[in-house]
Amino acid sequence: KAGVTQTPRYLIKTRGQQVTLSCSPISGHRSVSWYQQTPGQGLQFLFEYFSETQRNKGNFPGRFSGRQFSNSRSEMNVSTLELGDSALYLCASSLIPGGNTGELFFGEGSRLTVL
Amino acid sequence: QQQVKQSPQSLIVQKGGISIINCAYENTAFDYFPWYQQFPGKGPALLIAIRPDVSEKKEGRFTISFNKSAKQFSLHIMDSQPGDSATYFCAASDTDKLIFGTGTRLQVFP
Numbered sequence: 221k222a223g224v225t226q227t228p229r230y231l232i233k234t235r236g237q238q239v240t241l242s243c244s245p246i247s248g249h250r251s252v253s254w255y256q257q258t259p260g261q262g263l264q265f266l267f268e269y270f271s272e273t274q275r276n277k278g279n280f281p282g283r284f285s286g287r288q289f290s291n292s293r294s295e296m297n298v299s300t301l302e303l304g305d306s307a308l309y310l311c312a313s314s315l316i317p318g319g320n321t322g323e324l325f326f327g328e329g330s331r332l333t334v335l
Numbered sequence: 336q337q338q339v340k341q342s343p344q345s346l347i348v349q350k351g352g353i354s355i356i357n358c359a360y361e362n363t364a365f366d367y368f369p370w371y372q373q374f375p376g377k378g379p380a381l382l383i384a385i386r387p388d389v390s391e392k393k394e395g396r397f398t399i400s401f402n403k404s405a406k407q408f409s410l411h412i413m414d415s416q417p418g419d420s421a422t423y424f425c426a427a428s429d430t431d432k433l434i435f436g437t438g439t440r441l442q443v444f445p
Contacts, residue, residue, distance in 0.1 A: 224378070255435070262341070262424060262437035263379070276432050310378055319428025320367035326378030 222247065224327035226311050232333045238299040241330045245292050245313030251275075252294040253324065254286060257308040266309075269294055270317040298332075306334045339427050341436025348443050354412040356439045358425035361406065365427040368401065370410050371435075373422045382423070383410070415443045 225244040233239050245252050254266040265278035269288035286296040292313075298305055308331050312324035340359045348354045358368075369384035385392045385399040385408065392399045398411040412419055420443050425436040 253432075260344075260437060263435040265432050265434065268432060278432070312378075318430045319433040320365075320430055323369075323381045323384075324379075324433065326371075326380065328376065328378050 224311055224313050224325050226309075226327035226330050228330060229328065230331050230333075232335060233301050234335050235301055235303060237301050238297060239301060239332060240295055240297045241309055241311075241332075243294045243296075243311030243313075243327060245294070245311075246325055249313035249315055249325070250292050251314045251317040252288055252292065253312045253314070254294070254296050255310045255312065256280075257310055257329070258306075263310065266296065268317060275317050301334045303334050306332060308332075339425060339434050339436045341425050341439060343439060344437070345440045346442070348415045348441065350415065350417060350443055350445045352415050352443075354410075354415045354419070354441055354443070356410045356423055356425065356441075357407065358409065358427075358436050359405075359407045360427045362427070362429065363406070364429040365434075367428045367433075368399070368408050369426050369433070370397075370399065371424045371426065373424065373438075379424055412441075415441075417443045417445055419443050 227242045251270045253268040255263040257263050268276040272288045283299045288294045308329040310329045312326045370382045371379035372382040373379040383394050383397050396413045401408045423439045426433050
């Protein structure tokens with residue numbers, strides 16, 4: 221059974237640009253969550269999608285957005301990049317939504333560097 | 336209200352020793368407390384989890400101790416091995432979302 225796949229794995233952008241990250245969940249998983257990981261801050265929740273609908277959103281500015289497609293694949297977009305957006309962006313999938321309903325399966329992440 | 340505080344930030348343990356990582360939360364609505372393990376270059380993976388109706392859960396060398404009244408929970412790794420060297424994240428959630436601690440980098444030396 222294939223795991224969660226995130227692309228691209230590494231990317232470098234400059235301030236002001238935008239970036240789109242992609243996540244393919246485990247087959248059969250309909251819930252996809254996104255987290256930002258930075259040293260010292262741990263994993264911070266960005267948003268969760270279930271059945272193409274944003275179910276929950278973390279405390280991030282509107283420059284961070286996402287969507288989910290009918291095949292459960294998800295994308296997140298960051299516009300007008302800032303230096304502080306440099307981070308590892310992790311996608312996680314699960315069978316059903318909600319923080320307390322069971323295991324999240326994480327991908328290996330997309331490491332974004334903003335210069 | 337939504338924070339999960341984790342300590343220590345880093346931990347160095349000798350092989351065979353006990354590693355202890357502590358977490359504290361404030362939101363009494365939290366009802367699920369997992370621990371995730373992350374190796375360099377990999378995403379976090381679920382290690383062990385507990386719900387507040389029990390005070391302890393053990394899986395092999397890994398044990399979660401849970402103190403509901405103190406709103407604290409901890410991970411104990413018995414007989415720590417070099418292969419346990421990783422970053423450990425505690426987390427807590429209600430029906431809303433999973434909130435993670437800031438992580439503990441564990442290094443186990445032979």
